[in-house]
Amino acid sequence: MMPPTSSAPHSAGSAGALLTDARLGKKPAPRLRRYYLEPGLRKELPKLHQILAVDLAHVVMLAERGIIPATQAARLVDALRDLRADPEARLRIEPERGSMVLQIEAHLTNAVGESDAGALSTGRSRIDQGATVRRLYERNGTLAVLDRLVALQDALLALAARHSRTLMPGYTHLQPSQPWVFGHYLLGFANKIHRAFVRMLEAYHHLNLSPLGTVGGSGSPWPLDRRRTAALLGFAGLVENARLGRDIQYLADIAAAACLIMNEINDLATDLQLWSSNEFALVELDAGYCGTSSIFPQKKNPIALEGIRTAAAQSMHWFSNVLALCRGMGSGDLAMRSPGHVDAVFETTADMTDLMTGIIETLIVHPSRMGARAQLGWTTASSLADLLVHQGTLSYRQAHHAVGAFVRHCVENDVAVTDATAGLFASVTGLDMALTDAEFRSALDPATFIAACTSQGGAAPEQVDALLRAAAADREADRSWLDTEQHRLASCNAELDRAAEILAAARPAGSHHHPDLAHE
Structure with missing residues (x-):
């Protein structure tokens, strides 16, 4: 209004x-x-x-x-x-x-x-004045996004720490693949959100330069102190070439970074919506982030996740719109009218990131169901193939064929993975693994599989703990930068107020400006 x-x-x-x-x-x-x-x-x-x-x-x-x-x-x-x-x-x-x-x-x-x-x-025009205003406004928007990214890292790390040993089934093509650890899965997103922070921070550095004093593109004959106004307004430096005062290519950096943030939280929302369905029932959204149906009384609809996914779909045009505007500018002044969708980039990205933070903070996880599902679907079949290779008689591809044939036999004959035996494997494949049935079943046990995943970045307990520590350090570095920058900007604002107060004191005693006719 x-x-x-x-x-x-x-x-x-x-x-x-x-x-x-x-x-x-x-x-x-x-x-x-x-x-x-x-x-x-x-x-x-x-x-x-x-x-x-x-x-x-x-x-x-x-x-x-x-x-x-x-x-x-x-x-x-x-x-x-x-x-x-x-x-x-x-x-x-x-x-x-x-x-x-x-x-x-x-x-x-x-x-x-x-x-x-x-x-x-x-000593100024609407060109450099408007460009400066836009950068200040967009700086606030970028800082808001960065703040929300750190908060989401906090939520992901807290949930990952609680579930650093929680087994779950992994999926590729929506089919069971290998056992996962839920905390390990969440740490993957914490890493992505940290990378998103770094990416947006790089865009921030391109944004936080002052165009004030570039005037119409050739500078000014007035003895302007551009560094003084830049410091008063909290800019880290100058747009050095006056020709670039009206440049908005930095918005492409911001739009690209924001699109990727929306893509990351869309992936997380998609997984959680699938896993919260009755068919999976691995997780459940807190009721405060759900809706219900006007006709189906049993429904608990994950509308918060749907909202994120809808916003993510709409975000895909942000980057292309900025590029289209830049392409249309030439040497003209289309940038005088700031691209209308840019404000939505900051608001939508910050809001949807915050919404995801709330979802993660209150997410209901069903560890026992996750663990039970990890036992199904032959998720440790690759472990059996690895064991054959370790015995030294087969290549991995040969072992892969043998285990695949064994799984097909069991599926077609309704033999559950928990009922499979070394003798059955030998009779189906003609390969004697020289294992007891207990050793054979241990090879197919999800917990045994995870404990063996000790390669760097793997899902074994000691690796998950190391990933937690590294992600926490990333989060602390992000928060530290943000706190330092916000303190710096507050100091710049205080300096502007102080300088203005000094000037105001130069007004002769008893001197008053004219009545504000706009109030009449």
Whole structure:
């Protein structure tokens, strides 16, 4: 929702003429206002805090460099801080004026006069101002995603630790493959989420560069201190070449990283939805993350998982949309209108990651059923083939054929894996393994199979414990970086407030800015 709008005629005494008056001599057409200006303002409105931060940092720099007088800067700082205190209530939007920077200029004109308000445009354009605002807003969105990724790692590690010894059936092609350990499975996703953090962090480094001061693409004749405004706004560096101030290719990095995050949580959601079905019943969602049916009273529908999968499907266009926009830009200014779907990238990715965190934190696991299912489906047949190879008479492929024929015989004759014997194996395959029936069954035991999976990264207990420690270290490194960065940004914001306060103190005693006519 936009703040109140006005259709009153404009004059020099009422925030001055429209920007378009001098060159175009005509107000925006109603259709342009409805279909272009008003939607653009609605997209800018959530970025109002960032817009005002950029304005404040720019004024501070202009004053510190002696580009505008300190007293003029003080009046601007007062007016900007007053607006910043409650912008949605105090800023009157007049769509025919154009973008939000012009709305604020009109507000400042009413507050401190046209001369002071116009000084804010010294050494900048809407190109670099808008690009800076977008990067600040997108930085917040990226940090929110990174924070949610760390929280999901926390949840996955906690559940993995509780189930570091829980046997379950593994599946390929939805058919039983080998025994798995549920904690080992979860650690795989913890690793993926850590990699997603690293990938998004790399995109963050490309994002967190200041374009302010690149102006129209060739820089400025004014002695701007771009590093000062970058520091006040928390940027880690500059967009060095002024030609790249309006560049949005960094959004492709963010969109790609976000798409991959959505892909990871989609895979986890797909597995959990399948395994929570009545046919598998290995896990169960907490009732708080389920819905029910208007007709089937028995239903406990995993709607949270379905929501994640739906959002993941819709996320697949994010990357291609950014690339399409970049391709269409050439040397023009399509980026002046930020791609509308980008805000959804941050919101959807953060929200769905948070939703998955809640699902994992409350997931109901059925270890006994998992263990029982791990005994079925001949999941340790490869272990039997390995044993034949170890006896030194067959290659693995020969052993694979022999065990495959034995499994087919047992399935066709309704012989359960727990009833199979060494004698039966010898009679079917013609191979005498010289094992007792107890030794033969031990070779087919899932726990024995897992205990033997001691290769690095395997599912044996000592390997799972090592993976837990490594994943916990990754999580701690991610959290440490995030905490440090958030502290750094808070310090930058405090420095901006301090610098603005110093400027405000330069206002002569008893001097006040004009009444805010936008309140009348």
